[in-house]
Amino acid sequence: AQSVAQPEDQVNVAEGNPLTVKCTYSVSGNPYLFWYVQYPNRGLQFLLKYITGDNLVKGSYGFEAEFNKSQTSFHLKKPSALVSDSALYFCAVRDDKIIFGKGTRLHILP
Amino acid sequence: NAGVTQTPKFQVLKTGQSMTLQCAQDMNHEYMSWYRQDPGMGLRLIHYSVGAGITDQGEVPNGYNVSRSTTEDFPLRLLSAAPSQTSVYFCASRPPATSEHGVRVTANSPLHFGNGTRLTVT
Numbered sequence: 001a002q003s004v005a006q007p008e009d010q011v012n013v014a015e016g017n018p019l020t021v022k023c024t025y026s027v028s029g030n031p032y033l034f035w036y037v038q039y040p041n042r043g044l045q046f047l048l049k050y051i052t053g054d055n056l057v058k059g060s061y062g063f064e065a066e067f068n069k070s071q072t073s074f075h076l077k078k079p080s081a082l083v084s085d086s087a088l089y090f091c092a093v094r095d096d097k098i099i100f101g102k103g104t105r106l107h108i109l110p
Numbered sequence: 111n112a113g114v115t116q117t118p119k120f121q122v123l124k125t126g127q128s129m130t131l132q133c134a135q136d137m138n139h140e141y142m143s144w145y146r147q148d149p150g151m152g153l154r155l156i157h158y159s160v161g162a163g164i165t166d167q168g169e170v171p172n173g174y175n176v177s178r179s180t181t182e183d184f185p186l187r188l189l190s191a192a193p194s195q196t197s198v199y200f201c202a203s204r205p206p207a208t209s210e211h212g213v214r215v216t217a218n219s220p221l222h223f224g225n226g227t228r229l230t231v232t
Contacts, residue, residue, distance in 0.1 A: 043200055043223030102152035
């Protein structure tokens with residue numbers, strides 16, 4: 001069965017520093033991987049996806065994610081964090097259905 | 111386009127009451143789904159539909175019914191509300207399948223979410 005794990009409930013990063021939000025997955029076939037962001041009192045917004053091709057995927061708001069097949073990971077990254085990046089981030093995997101991780105709350109400290 | 115619209119935004123029910131959460135999209139999306147979001151649990155799939163007249167169960171379907179009579183609407187019904195159904199409910203849809211090299215592909219389309227309905231059952 002497919003699954004996705006986000007091992008950190010919360011990540012704190014100082015503004016201007018690089019950030020990483022971790023995600024690992026398990027699927028039986030080729031993985032289709034997504035990152036979404038949720039701001040308070042809003043639905044989830046799509047950030048980026050990996051379907052096939054280059055392992056480094058670029059998305060919205062300067063975010064990128066690195067697909068690593070051997071480690072079954074799809075970590076979200078940004079070179080320089082902004083206070084406005086503070087939000088709840090979800091990793092998702094699609095096999096037969098779309099399954100979400102439990103989310104990681106990102107706090108960017110001014 | 112309004113996108114995915116959910117109503118109401120807030121609702122309080124007493125145990126045993128019934129209600130319908132509405133979801134409508136104006137993007138001609140074939141796929142629609144309902145999730146519930148609970149602290150520490152992430153989003154869990156309740157029901158989904160791949161097109162008008164077709165529905166299927168997700169991870170946590172018990173206590174919920176759905177129907178899909180039109181492409182635009184996908185209501186979620188609670189027949190007898192329970193405190194365990196206190197949650198934030200999100201409706202999401204996905205664009206129609208595309209064709210790549212003659213193969214119908216839907217997996218690469220991201221979901222479009224509504225802004226949620228916060229439900230409290232007392």
